[in-house]
Amino acid sequence: MGNEIDGFVLGACVHAGAMGKLFEVTGREAGFPMLMKVPILDGAAESAETLLAFETEAMILPRLSGIHAPRFVAAGDVSSVPYVVIERIAGESLDHRARPMPAAEAARIGAAIADALHDIHSQGVIHLDLKPDNVIIREDGSAVLLDFALAHHRALPDLLAQEHRYAAGSAPYVSPEQVRGSRSDPRSDLFALGVVLYELATGHLPFGVPRTLAGLRDRLWRDPTPPIAHLRDIPPALQEVILRCLEVDAARRYQSASHVAFDLRNPDQVPLTERSRRRMSLGFGEQAVRWWRARDVARMAIGSRGDEEAAPVVMVAVDTTHPDDPRQPDLQRATRRILSLSREFRLICVAVVSSPIGAPAASEKDVQLEHRIRLRHWLAPLEVEAERVSMHVLEAADPGNALVEFAGRNNVDLIVLGAPAPDERALAWWRSVASSVTANARCSVHVVRRAPRSSPINGDF
Amino acid sequence: MALALLADIHSNREALEACLAHARARGAERFAFLGDLVGYGADPSAVVEIVADHASRGAVVVKGNHDAAIAREDGYLNESAQAAIEWSRTVLTPAHRAFLEALPLVVREEGACFVHASAVAPERWDYVDSPGAAQRSSRAAERPYTFSGHVHDQVLYVEDARGRMIAFVPQAGVAIPARPNRNWLALAGSVGQPRDGLPSAAYALADIERGRITFHRVPYDNLAAAAKIRAAGLPEVLAYRLERGV
Numbered sequence: 001m002g003n004e005i006d007g008f009v010l011g012a013c014v015h016a017g018a019m020g021k022l023f024e025v026t027g028r029e030a031g032f033p034m035l036m037k038v039p040i041l042d043g044a045a046e047s048a049e050t051l052l053a054f055e056t057e058a059m060i061l062p063r064l065s066g067i068h069a070p071r072f073v074a075a076g077d078v079s080s081v082p083y084v085v086i087e088r089i090a091g092e093s094l095d096h097r098a099r100p101m102p103a104a105e106a107a108r109i110g111a112a113i114a115d116a117l118h119d120i121h122s123q124g125v126i127h128l129d130l131k132p133d134n135v136i137i138r139e140d141g142s143a144v145l146l147d148f149a150l151a152h153h154r155a156l157p158d159l160l161a162q163e164h165r166y167a168a169g170s171a172p173y174v175s176p177e178q179v180r181g182s183r184s185d186p187r188s189d190l191f192a193l194g195v196v197l198y199e200l201a202t203g204h205l206p207f208g209v210p211r212t213l214a215g216l217r218d219r220l221w222r223d224p225t226p227p228i229a230h231l232r233d234i235p236p237a238l239q240e241v242i243l244r245c246l247e248v249d250a251a252r253r254y255q256s257a258s259h260v261a262f263d264l265r266n267p268d269q270v271p272l273t274e275r276s277r278r279r280m281s282l283g284f285g286e287q288a289v290r291w292w293r294a295r296d297v298a299r300m301a302i303g304s305r306g307d308e309e310a311a312p313v314v315m316v317a318v319d320t321t322h323p324d325d326p327r328q329p330d331l332q333r334a335t336r337r338i339l340s341l342s343r344e345f346r347l348i349c350v351a352v353v354s355s356p357i358g359a360p361a362a363s364e365k366d367v368q369l370e371h372r373i374r375l376r377h378w379l380a381p382l383e384v385e386a387e388r389v390s391m392h393v394l395e396a397a398d399p400g401n402a403l404v405e406f407a408g409r410n411n412v413d414l415i416v417l418g419a420p421a422p423d424e425r426a427l428a429w430w431r432s433v434a435s436s437v438t439a440n441a442r443c444s445v446h447v448v449r450r451a452p453r454s455s456p457i458n459g460d461f
Numbered sequence: 462m463a464l465a466l467l468a469d470i471h472s473n474r475e476a477l478e479a480c481l482a483h484a485r486a487r488g489a490e491r492f493a494f495l496g497d498l499v500g501y502g503a504d505p506s507a508v509v510e511i512v513a514d515h516a517s518r519g520a521v522v523v524k525g526n527h528d529a530a531i532a533r534e535d536g537y538l539n540e541s542a543q544a545a546i547e548w549s550r551t552v553l554t555p556a557h558r559a560f561l562e563a564l565p566l567v568v569r570e571e572g573a574c575f576v577h578a579s580a581v582a583p584e585r586w587d588y589v590d591s592p593g594a595a596q597r598s599s600r601a602a603e604r605p606y607t608f609s610g611h612v613h614d615q616v617l618y619v620e621d622a623r624g625r626m627i628a629f630v631p632q633a634g635v636a637i638p639a640r641p642n643r644n645w646l647a648l649a650g651s652v653g654q655p656r657d658g659l660p661s662a663a664y665a666l667a668d669i670e671r672g673r674i675t676f677h678r679v680p681y682d683n684l685a686a687a688a689k690i691r692a693a694g695l696p697e698v699l700a701y702r703l704e705r706g707v
Contacts, residue, residue: 048622059638079642156637157619157629 053149068116100203114261124154130192194245202230236276237267256311258411269390352399400436468495468610472502473653476662479681496525496577503689524564574602605641615650660706
């Protein structure tokens with residue numbers, strides 16, 4: 001083609017959709033391959049909306065950082081040559097993956113998407129148009145989200161606030177609250193993730209492809225056919241996660257993408273409810289009741305905006321090698337206090353056991369079991385509901401490193417751990433763990449010490 | 462070039478000086494004072510002198526309803542506001558009063574319109590407190606950017622695909638892209654008497670060339686300003702408002 005815009009040389013057109021075209025571009029040095037997105041503005045009624053969506057993406061992309069969205073390079077002047085230039089992501093579009101795929105693979109991809117959602121949500125952005133088309137899986141298994149044209153940024157004006165029909169996302173994936181005009185609830189993305197997971201695992205769409213508004217409104221009341229009715233070997237834990245994402249009432253879904261990621265990676269820790277046991281759709285009677293309720297649209301509160309910060313993942317590191325250490329109650333008290341600050345938390349209890357190199361394999365299982373039992377006993381006085389807790393025994397030569405890595409993998413917001421006071425020489429080992437975790441963790445760290453005992457005053461007896 | 466937008470100073474010298482310093486530290490080279498320099502607070506003379514000094518160096522200044530009330534009764538003012546106006550008349554010099562009297566109701570530049578209340582009929586002091594009112598004021602302004610005060614909140618209105626306005630409550634310190642292909646109406650908030658529960662002074666910085674608006678909140682010595690109000694014998698409620706930001 002050889003056309004040039006603002007120093008970018010246009011290459012091949014790699015995609016042409018109804019709203020815009022994507023070109024390979026070169027000419028400016030970004031350090032990575034680039035794509036230029038140009039909106040199609042033909043003067044028709046929709047082009048005003050296309051421009052709003054285009055401006056929305058051009059506003060939000062430069063504000064996103066991290067590996068889960070394409071990097072932003074440049075934007076053209078909206079009134080003369082509208083375009084955005086972004087990073088071209090190397091990887092495979094999720095839309096090209098065959099489905100159904102094995103449950104473990106679906107869960108792995110689902111967890112990668114949940115990580116990506118957690119990342120953008122914690123930057124104040126809601127995607128609102130999640131679907132396989134808009135997800136690229138990199139070679140390392142991480143997910144990148146594309147197309148922020150319908151997205152919402154907490155700190156920017158929402159140009160699409162009044163474009164209810166246009167901005168409601170893609171019909172098979174859109175959440176019930178979006179159908180009703182809400183654009184500010186991060187949990188809408190978790191509903192779409194549930195649809196994607198359902199599709200990957202079963203090869204079916206839970207709500208089909210609605211073509212009318214009435215068809216869309218179905219999801220305000222209809223419970224989808226349980227995945228297991230399509231494929232008998234769907235694990236109950238996966239069905240539990242999918243159906244929880246697809247709850248009509250956002251308050252009954254997961255409250256944070258990080259919790260979804262965690263459950264998909266730790267299926268043995270997912271508490272199974274009635275959702276995991278459904279074998280067929282609800283009976284006619286129950287569906288009729290739900291339909292009747294949904295008629296009263298006003299009664300369903302539009303997303304009292306889910307708040308990532310109010311649903312933290314807290315990880316507590318417990319020294320199960322010394323269960324009788326007098327510092328344990330201090331750690332328990334601190335943990336209880338932290339959990340009391342939020343209603344919707346997830347607690348991960350971790351024991352780190354130093355693994356001597358070349359230990360006999362037969363004893364490993366016993367070690368795991370022994371420490372898991374000790375964790376359970378440590379946790380018991382806190383009286384946390386089972387569905388909020390998971391327990392893990394990590395065996396590692398370098399416990400500090402193991403804790404930091406585990407926390408990073410599971411989107412932990414806060415690590416709580418004990419440390420000896422400066423004068424407690426016997427426990428110097430834990431001190432080095434605490435300082436290594438504090439120095440290297442990417443999240444907040446709460447270091448607990450024993451309440452200082454009143455020191456004896458000299459000459460007082 | 463950064464343009465500082467300062468509305469509803471209301472004789473609060475401490476708040477004004479804090480905002481001016483904050484704006485200069487962020488590269489502000491131009492200043493626009495969006496009306497209600499006086500009223501409510503205890504430092505009308507100092508505030509008028511600071512603003513007049515900026516005006517002599519090219520700052521935009523428009524008249525607010527409290528400024529107009531110094532010369533003559535002009536529209537309704539509540540009891541405490543009326544008391545403050547009567548007290549202000551006793552401390553302002555004839556030169557200060559002449560400066561206020563001579564202020565224009567509206568100033569239009571190439572890309573922007575400055576007006577205290579609605580540009581539809583500035584002398585009626587109508588509140589721009591809804592998307593509809595914002596749409597009417599923006600149309601009457603006939604500029605991509607309209608900068609106003611009067612409503613003591615910080616709100617940014619932007620026009621959507623069908624010419625309707627969308628209201629947005631900004632977060633302090635976040636630069637918002639605001640390009641002139643759409644119409645924007647910014648309420649800068651109140652420098653000298655914020656009422657949203659935060660006592661910190663409110664103003665905004667616009668960069669018209671780069672199409673950016675940033676709203677700011679600036680902590681200042683509000684207790685000192687409140688103490689001066691009490692010392693001047695002005696109504697207690699006016700001191701309390703500064704202490705609590707209500």
